[in-house]
Amino acid sequence: MSEWQKTLRDESIATLEKLAEKFGAENIDVEALRPAFDNFQMRITPAALDQIKEVGDPMWQQYIPTVAELDVVDGMIDSLDEDGDSPVPNITHRYPDRALFLVSPVCASYCRFCTRRRKVGDPEKISLKEYESAFQYLAEHTEIRDVILSGGDPMMLSDSRLEYIFQRLRAIPHIEIIRLGSRITSHLPERITPEFCEMVQKYHPIFMNTHFNHPDELTPAAVAALDRLSKAGISLGCQTVLLRGVNDDPKVMMKLMHELLKARVRPYYIYMADQVAGGEHFRTTVQKGLEIIQALRGWTSGLAVPQFVIDAPGGGGKVPLLPEYVEEINDDEVIFRNFQGQRFTYKQPKPYDGSGTPDIVPIEIAAKKQRTAAKKASRPRRRKASGE
Numbered sequence: 001m002s003e004w005q006k007t008l009r010d011e012s013i014a015t016l017e018k019l020a021e022k023f024g025a026e027n028i029d030v031e032a033l034r035p036a037f038d039n040f041q042m043r044i045t046p047a048a049l050d051q052i053k054e055v056g057d058p059m060w061q062q063y064i065p066t067v068a069e070l071d072v073v074d075g076m077i078d079s080l081d082e083d084g085d086s087p088v089p090n091i092t093h094r095y096p097d098r099a100l101f102l103v104s105p106v107c108a109s110y111c112r113f114c115t116r117r118r119k120v121g122d123p124e125k126i127s128l129k130e131y132e133s134a135f136q137y138l139a140e141h142t143e144i145r146d147v148i149l150s151g152g153d154p155m156m157l158s159d160s161r162l163e164y165i166f167q168r169l170r171a172i173p174h175i176e177i178i179r180l181g182s183r184i185t186s187h188l189p190e191r192i193t194p195e196f197c198e199m200v201q202k203y204h205p206i207f208m209n210t211h212f213n214h215p216d217e218l219t220p221a222a223v224a225a226l227d228r229l230s231k232a233g234i235s236l237g238c239q240t241v242l243l244r245g246v247n248d249d250p251k252v253m254m255k256l257m258h259e260l261l262k263a264r265v266r267p268y269y270i271y272m273a274d275q276v277a278g279g280e281h282f283r284t285t286v287q288k289g290l291e292i293i294q295a296l297r298g299w300t301s302g303l304a305v306p307q308f309v310i311d312a313p314g315g316g317g318k319v320p321l322l323p324e325y326v327e328e329i330n331d332d333e334v335i336f337r338n339f340q341g342q343r344f345t346y347k348q349p350k351p352y353d354g355s356g357t358p359d360i361v362p363i364e365i366a367a368k369k370q371r372t373a374a375k376k377a378s379r380p381r382r383r384k385a386s387g388e
Contacts, residue, residue, distance in 0.1 A: 002158075007046065008108060014043045019064070027055050028064075032288075036065040040117045040278060041110060047189045048109045051216055058214045058246040061282075062111055068281040069112065075277030077118050081315030088137045089130035097145050097326055098177075101134055102126045103165060104151035108187035111257045113243060113279040115311075120152050139193050146177040148209075159196050166203040178203065181239075183211040189225035197232035199214035207235045210265055213247050215255040218263060226263045237268035240306065242289050243282045244273075250295035257296065257304040267306035275313045286310070286321065296322040298339020 001009075013019050016037055020028040044324045051059040078084075085094045092100040096243045105119070105126035119125040138144055147169055154162065169175050186192045200206055209228060213219060230236060238260050240247070247253055257267045272294070273283045309318040327343070328335040335347045 011046045036069040039083045041121045058239045061245045070276045072277045079274045079276040088133040090134045099144050100148050103149050103154050104156045107153045113218040113282040115274045115276050119340040142174045146178040148179040154184045167299045179207040181209045183220050185225045186217045192228050192255045215259045218259045223263045230264045236265040238265050239269045241271045244284050248284045250292050253292050264322050270308045272310045290323050
């Protein structure tokens, strides 16, 4: 057993009783929380525990069960209808050229807002015995060029099993990109071992979509793990979920994006929290997400501005959303606002069918006209004296 597996086994909290010992019976009502725990198991690694500074803080919200999970209003068990787009076990094929391959049933820590809480933690629902039909499907569908390994967390697998998966995928000629969807750098950074980093370099291009929701999650240990992955040639991105009480604040989100870039992680998506049963109390309004994007776009580097998306309920796929910048668009011009709210006009190109000779103006004359017009526009108007 490796050191990271021993840490996971011996030092994580996986029962309500241990949770009450850690945080006190006044904060953890074991019997009241039992139904929530029975609906979706709990495990919190030492790294995740260390991020909790006080009861009710953003880290507490993400990992500690609550009776709010039992309040189902409009949440759905399989909110994204992944099972409906699953042609064989462990595969979801929704988009034309890419497929999701569930390779692990477990995570190091379990996020209470998990979209896949109906499956995660249950080896019968994400089976390690169903790989062969998945590989066969991927080999037969030549349109698939990009495979995302997920679960659970694929980094919970051993290096040898991961290498087996990499080898099988690289033997399929039309698969160009392999991605890992993992939160391991936040939950169990010691999992990013030198042995893994050496092995993975044989199978590039490999990408990893990390998952950070709050700047405090980028601890020194997490940043060091990201550094090891980056030096191993893995391209790093981050998928963040917009969560009430965790990161639904423009300043918090901007700080997170800056910290990610400093760790050489490209912000990729901010997701609206999915409409999943058991996680409804985490959801904000869509307007809150648009407010956050508006606070990022133009006010910080474009590198720090991810796409804001809703993963459409019922399996419609990711739909990007933007604040309204365009005020009017017609054949002659586009009128729009910039990040400061200032209004600008962009002239549409004049139609030209090639039948005549266009009116060509030398660039020097055109530039002189523009300068003259700019001076007139900036010159203060003379105010008429009374009686004129």
